[in-house]
């Protein structure tokens with residue numbers, strides 16, 4: 434048992450005090466884990482666009498002060514009452530959506546939408562007692578999606594932690610915690626392209642590139658990357674993208690451009706932008722009769738999906754996925770093993786690294802659309 438077990442830990446955390454204002458590194462108090470909770474020492478975290486959306490709070494409900502962050506790798510420091518699956522020293526990836534293993538969803542092979550631990554972006558407290566485990570001079574600081582990994586220590590429900598191979602390097606596999614699994618699973622588990630088929634990927638950020646990687650692994654012969662940022666196209670080739678379309682280069686809807694390129698539409702499409710127009714295009718660009726579109730991006734809270742019902746009558750299918758349909762505890766350890774077995778290449782996603790003290794630089798890079806994933810080292 435570590436000397437900190439049962440004690441409040443004082444450590445550094447990057448606090449978002451206000452929407453859109455740079456995070457401030459503060460000393461915070463992290464309370465011990467309560468029933469079914471685990472306190473985790475975060476070693477590496479990364480920035481995903483979802484953090485930026487909730488930090489900007491333009492299209493999402495504002496909840497401040499808050500500790501953001503949900504893509505990370507760490508080591509268990511102590512466990513609360515009732516936790517039997519994890520022990521201090523275990524290597525874990527926190528996940529923004531959980532798996533209680535007991536509800537109808539967790540028992541279903543088809544769902545990862547756990548009743549108890551499904552993502553809740555508006556809840557800034559722990560489920561057990563409706564309170565935060567973070568405070569500054571006794572004043573509570575809100576959690577984010579049950580993970581709050583922009584802190585040296587965080588408290589997470591045991592159902593939102595995937596126990597992984599302790600030999601896996603946390604500075605690499607931390608990205609499996611969100612973006613990579615989301616894109617990979619959206620293609621492999623949901624879109625399920627057949628060998629030799631065509632796949633369009635909208636948005637070539639980390640999630641979209643992971644979706645493209647999934648299409649390559651599935652043996653798709655044409656992978657069409659769609660992005661408004663033409664700088665993405667060069668990087669995307671490494672991920673198996675064979676053709677590129679920038680919607681800005683055409684004076685007609687991109688779905689029409691893709692239909693012309695593919696003799697009526699792609700077999701599968703995966704939307705990884707979060708923008709409603711891209712979501713509609715991703716649906717409308719699939720082939721009638723068999724085409725399947727999968728939505729992954731997190732939309733603006735007021736976004737409305739508008740399309741002709743005829744598209745459905747013409748047998749185009751629209752699906753969506755959270756976390757690539759992976760169950761965090763049951764399935765994510767195997768994704769880490771895919772990396773360990775060299776089936777999945779993570780290095781090509783990791784383009785930048787900053788010390789925790791310079792976390793705001795990771796935000797700048799994402800806002801400028803530079804790189805893919807920026808790793809934030811907690812010990813620096």
Ligand code: NAD
Pocket residue numbers: 481482483611612615635636637638639640641659660661662665680705706707708710711728729730731732754755756757802
């Ligand atoms: P990112 O910002 O790195 O990448 C998004 C890309 O989309 C950018 O390259 C951008 O230029 C492009 N883009 C934006 N609007 C576009 C448009 N209209 N048409 C074509 N391209 C467009 O973001 P990311 O980290 O890769 O995340 C992608 C999306 O996935 C975000 O919305 C994120 O919130 C979401 N996400 C969803 C889940 C889930 O489980 N459903 C999990 C993680 C992330």
Ligand code: ZN
Pocket residue numbers: 531532533534535536537538539546547548549550
């Ligand atoms: Zn459940």
